[in-house]
Amino acid sequence: MSEKESHIESRLEEGKIYPPPKEFKKNANIDDPGIYEYAEKNYEKFWEEFAERLDWYEKWDEVLEWNPPYAKWFLNGKINASYNCVDRHVENGKGDKTAIIWEGEPTDETKEYTFTELKDEVCKFANALKELGVEKGDIVTFYLPMIPELAIGLLACSRIGAPHSVVFGGFSPTALHERLEDSQSKVLVTADGYYRRGKELKMWENALEALENATSVDKVIAVDRLGRDDITLDEERDVYYHEITENQATECEPEKMDSEDMLFLMYTSGTTGKPKGVVHTTGGYLTGTSATHKWVFDIKDDDIYWCTADIGWITGHSYIVYGPLANGTTTIMYEGSPDYPDKDRFWEIVEKYDVTVLYTAPTAIRLFMKWGRKYPDKHDMSTLRLLGSVGEPINPKAWEWYHEVIGGGNCPIVDTWWQTETGMILITPLPGITDLKPGSATKPFPGLKADIYDAEGNSLPPNQGGYLVIKRPWPSMLRTLYEDPERYEDTYWSEYSSDIYFAGDGARVDEDGYFWVVGRIDDVLNVAGHRLSTMEMESALVDHPAVAEAAVVGRPDEVKGHVPVAYVILEGEREGSEELVQELRSHVGKIIGPIGKPAAVRFSSDLPKTRSGKIMRRILKKLEAGEDYGDTSTLRNPNIVEQLKKMVE
Numbered sequence: 001m002s003e004k005e006s007h008i009e010s011r012l013e014e015g016k017i018y019p020p021p022k023e024f025k026k027n028a029n030i031d032d033p034g035i036y037e038y039a040e041k042n043y044e045k046f047w048e049e050f051a052e053r054l055d056w057y058e059k060w061d062e063v064l065e066w067n068p069p070y071a072k073w074f075l076n077g078k079i080n081a082s083y084n085c086v087d088r089h090v091e092n093g094k095g096d097k098t099a100i101i102w103e104g105e106p107t108d109e110t111k112e113y114t115f116t117e118l119k120d121e122v123c124k125f126a127n128a129l130k131e132l133g134v135e136k137g138d139i140v141t142f143y144l145p146m147i148p149e150l151a152i153g154l155l156a157c158s159r160i161g162a163p164h165s166v167v168f169g170g171f172s173p174t175a176l177h178e179r180l181e182d183s184q185s186k187v188l189v190t191a192d193g194y195y196r197r198g199k200e201l202k203m204w205e206n207a208l209e210a211l212e213n214a215t216s217v218d219k220v221i222a223v224d225r226l227g228r229d230d231i232t233l234d235e236e237r238d239v240y241y242h243e244i245t246e247n248q249a250t251e252c253e254p255e256k257m258d259s260e261d262m263l264f265l266m267y268t269s270g271t272t273g274k275p276k277g278v279v280h281t282t283g284g285y286l287t288g289t290s291a292t293h294k295w296v297f298d299i300k301d302d303d304i305y306w307c308t309a310d311i312g313w314i315t316g317h318s319y320i321v322y323g324p325l326a327n328g329t330t331t332i333m334y335e336g337s338p339d340y341p342d343k344d345r346f347w348e349i350v351e352k353y354d355v356t357v358l359y360t361a362p363t364a365i366r367l368f369m370k371w372g373r374k375y376p377d378k379h380d381m382s383t384l385r386l387l388g389s390v391g392e393p394i395n396p397k398a399w400e401w402y403h404e405v406i407g408g409g410n411c412p413i414v415d416t417w418w419q420t421e422t423g424m425i426l427i428t429p430l431p432g433i434t435d436l437k438p439g440s441a442t443k444p445f446p447g448l449k450a451d452i453y454d455a456e457g458n459s460l461p462p463n464q465g466g467y468l469v470i471k472r473p474w475p476s477m478l479r480t481l482y483e484d485p486e487r488y489e490d491t492y493w494s495e496y497s498s499d500i501y502f503a504g505d506g507a508r509v510d511e512d513g514y515f516w517v518v519g520r521i522d523d524v525l526n527v528a529g530h531r532l533s534t535m536e537m538e539s540a541l542v543d544h545p546a547v548a549e550a551a552v553v554g555r556p557d558e559v560k561g562h563v564p565v566a567y568v569i570l571e572g573e574r575e576g577s578e579e580l581v582q583e584l585r586s587h588v589g590k591i592i593g594p595i596g597k598p599a600a601v602r603f604s605s606d607l608p609k610t611r612s613g614k615i616m617r618r619i620l621k622k623l624e625a626g627e628d629y630g631d632t633s634t635l636r637n638p639n640i641v642e643q644l645k646k647m648v649e
């Protein structure tokens, strides 16, 4: 190992270690580290015990059938997800407990649903769907903002055995069209619009555009969110949600679904071509998400749990809807953005509802850091007892800030690694057991086997960077890609062998067995034969007081293969200068070693981001390579790309 490499590796590890706070450990659901050995040795039994906490119509006769790369869990078990998320809590005397707290963006709009009320709404919508002709097995697409009808809709679909496919409400008409076609959905559920930063955004027009030349949709259900009077429904095709649901019965017999029946489809972008339709099934998914929700977030019956994701992403499916509700947890849904009406909106919500567990993303945390602690400091957030992070590696600086400023220094942070494909959290601390290292998602969930391989499939020793693989099937894993088993096999199970899941992430394990995920493989640079993580360079950049956010990508270089180029958003009113460029270069050089010094630093007011806030480094890379950067219509801020292009030129 070169001097430079060892410098990188020690850098992230030097940080402080955070053991579970005493009080937290004392009350933790899981505080016995022996669970790891138990799960390792009794893998199927371990999962079977979680499955037994759910209500089944018929018990499975086999826990797992593994014909790599195809898995079946809880074979021949019969179960209904909607029943497990709603009815059984009513039957267990929790009918009056709050199931969903919905907070609209307008501050005076909130709604709460008890489990009984939720059951009624779910049944009404399920009955309406049936009346429209939706049958078991028909795919229903949702294109909605974060309104209660979305959560109710998922549960209504799963009640009648109609798999749902949620398309994120911020996606473009083209993206929606493509997903409707691929899934051959018969029904689209959408809305007239929604609120974003006080403005009314139109959604109906997007939906109509997506429906042009659509070949499968014969019914469109419109939720009247904004009360717009400038919309004309197509008499044959379109109906209003409130009209079709109002006179429905509040009872609807749940379908007895096979454990392996499809629960939903979720499209996710691949490296090339059309989006991949990730297929999740019923029994295993519900078992995996409810188990991890309970253990990772240390869920108690009186928790007020808030996951800030959008239900348009897998995080919202697993950890706003299915996991929490299967556990009978009060779950919060927020419609709006974090800076409306002001930059303290999140903290206002935490204070208002006495939130105890908060699950959000590093990109949001960095934004909050940039805005400054005066916003959270306005609010009493002493009810918080556990924090979570997901979506990308969290740089230690942001971790520390989250811990200190939001968590008041005494909330464990669970940094959870997983994917749309994995359905549930796979690498994560257990907050009553795990000593935390800021920036590491720590260890595989009990029983799970993760490893780091080199290109040839050798398991790498500690602290050598390689590819993250999973070596055991897990209950909520994807079963296939919708109508494309070949792509399923190629993408995930062919890099090594058909029983090794290739996650597509670069990572390493340290000497304590902690996983350090550095990001998608295409975020890893090879500079003059050295594997450099863009994340570590970015972390070094944001470590500088002038830097709010940074993205590093490789620019093709004849001699070195690639050289790193840094895109930087400065703090507050700071302005870029040649002097600052040099200062940042040497700052990174100091932290990572000379090879990590960016060849160029580009100051910008913004970066191309997905609607979920992920920086699209792929586009920056294309700009640097002088290549066509392709379609930007699904970005949050498509205009920034042209500006950056000019800058690069």
Ligand code: WT7
Pocket: 268, 314, 315, 389, 390, 391, 392, 393, 394, 415, 416, 417, 418, 419, 420, 421, 441, 503, 504, 505, 517, 518, 519, 520
């Ligand atoms: C990719 C999956 C799963 C929920 C949201 C994203 C990255 C996710 C972490 C984490 C480092 C992370 C990985 C992964 N990622 N969580 N805690 N630490 N990286 O779902 O869109 O399917 O993206 O997000 O690169 O492969 P997704």
